[in-house]
Amino acid sequence: MESSCMDVRIWSVFMLLFPLMIITLASSYPRENEVDRLSLLAFKSEIVSDALGILSSWNDTSNLCGEWQGITCGRRHQRVTGLDLQSSQLNGTLSSRIGNLSFLRTLNLRNNSFAATIPQAIGRLSRLQRLDIGDNSFQGISGSVYWGVLDQPEERIVAVKVLNLQSSRASRSFISECEVLKNIRHRNLVRLLTACSSIDFQGNEFKALVFEFMLDGNLDEWLHYSSQRVVGPPIVELHLNLLQRVNIAIDIASALDYLHNHFHVPIVHCDLKPSNVLLEKDMTARVCDFGLATFLPDTSCPVPSVQYPSNSMRGTVGYIAPEYGMGSAVSTHGDVYSYGILLLEMLTGTRPTDDMFRDDKNLHNFVLMALPERVKEICDPVLLQEKENCTSTNPASNRNDVQYDETQRIEECLVSIARIGVACSVHMPKARMEIGKVVAELRVIRDVLTGTRIPKEHMITA
Known part of the structure; x- marks a missing residue:
């Protein structure tokens, strides 16, 4: 009898709560x-x-x-x-x-x-x-890029760059990209799948390049994503943490090192900037757009060289080496300058064409004046917010005989990156850091950042 009364009470409570449960479920469904x-x-x-x-x-x-x-x-x-x-x-x-x-x-x-x-x-x-x-496009300076799907030999997404042949530089750009991309092979350079030069159905000249499709867009979109957000608070924040930026910087420098020093003829990119760095889904960086690329003269190994008028623009404003503005010949030092500005932009989150840089002010001097004590003040705030992304996974870095504050480690890495960017973007071409050394220095910074390497001055033995 007592058990029966208990069942009745439980059932009564359930019947009282059931409408409330229904209301709760109904109200939570839209939020899902x-x-x-x-x-x-x-x-x-x-x-x-x-x-x-x-x-x-x-x-x-x-x-x-x-x-x-x-x-x-x-x-x-x-x-x-x-x-x-x-x-x-x-x-x-x-x-x-x-x-x-x-x-x-x-x-x-x-x-x-x-x-x-x-x-x-x-x-x-x-x-x-x-x-x-497929069959959608976005407009570029020298043409349009279309997304598409190739079915043979296996299904893959591709980017098809159709050149605007009414542009004065389009034909030169096509020849230059074909000459460079048909020969180079490197994991940090965009891969050209095929090229097409023909006549369309209207009898007009048609030129196109087919590339691998990079799902994660370009570096410029990631660095300045906040300025492209829709009105209102974003639901998902997209940005690059410090470790990701260091890895991307290493990828770009490795690509330049290959072009400058490890291809049988030195190649100068001439238009290195964030929008010409594409990112794969795993955030591997690939340098693209070789429309202005130039083979440096080498009498021992003749290769077709694309010639440009003496007054042509060798790059993009903000990233062009200062000696180019005075008529100097194309050189690998010019690429190093562009890389230095790009690296400083990755560090500060500020474009070299920002309104704050007027008269004699520029991004190089902006960072130089902050070295070393005030580097943290000019850095992109995102780099100081995500320390968990740089936490060491190496047990050796957590030993009792090593006392190294993580915040100090990050700040020292930021200073080191700033020094490299400044060294690459100095005014005198021959005084700039060699790109091979840049790769080595950045790899050391990555090791310190991840805790796989501890600077000697911070090693305290028992």
Whole structure:
């Protein structure tokens, strides 16, 4: 009898709480896919033309997983797993907020008109199994780059650079890239798959280059992502921590070292800058855009050399070596200067063309004046916030006979990076640090940063 009364009381309590449980579950369901909903609405806000009205169902009053066209959701967690807008006649910009769709497995945007830089956010879709964004483009200085999928011999995503032949430098750029990329092989240089020079259906000359597709966009997008965010607080922060930046700096310097010192004829890139550094999904850096590249004269090994007018621009404002402005010949020292400015930009998060640099002020002097005591003040704040990314995994660095403060280690690494950047970007070409030494010094900094190497001055034996 007592057990029966207990069962009745339990059942009564359950019946009283059941409506509250239903209300709680109902109210928590929208919050589960709120990130997806806001990300898709941000995607919609960048579309300027929706001829078929596909996105008209995307609104606050309809059910995301049941009524929004082109959307597939998982049954259990009700998160967006598929986005299929193929041939929807959409015209606009591909929003970077698409990278917040963390459960997305398939993304099909083929046959639309998205004109934008490649959003590095796509590379953060870790669950993505199928990506098809072919036949979309973004505009460049010398042409357009299209995303596509090659089916043979195996399916792969490629970037097709179609040159704008009305540009005076397009033909020279095409020849230069073909001459350089058909010969070089290095893990930190973008790989040219094939080139095409023909006549299109209208009888016009057509030239194109087909490259490997880099999902994580370019370095410039990562360094200055905050200026490209949509209005409102971002859902996902995308930035590079200190260790990632050091690894990228090593990759870029290794590519230059190969071009300058280990290819049978020295090659000068002539346009090194963050937007010409592409990132793979594992954050490996690859230098691209050899449209201005030049073979240095070598009588012992004749190679076709692309000649440029004496008054042509050898690079991009902010990264051009000062001697080029005075008519000096192209040299590897010019690349080293560009690299030094790029390295200082990675350190400070400040472009060399920032409004703060006027008259005689420049990024080189800005960092030089801060050495060594005030380097922390001019660094990108992100580099001082993520100490956990530089935590040592080497047991030797945690021994009792080693007393080395992690904060001090990071600050010393920042000073060392600043010194290298300044040494590479000094005014006199021959006084600049040799790129091979840059690679060696940065590798030491990486070892110190990860704790696999401890500077002698910080070793305290028992």
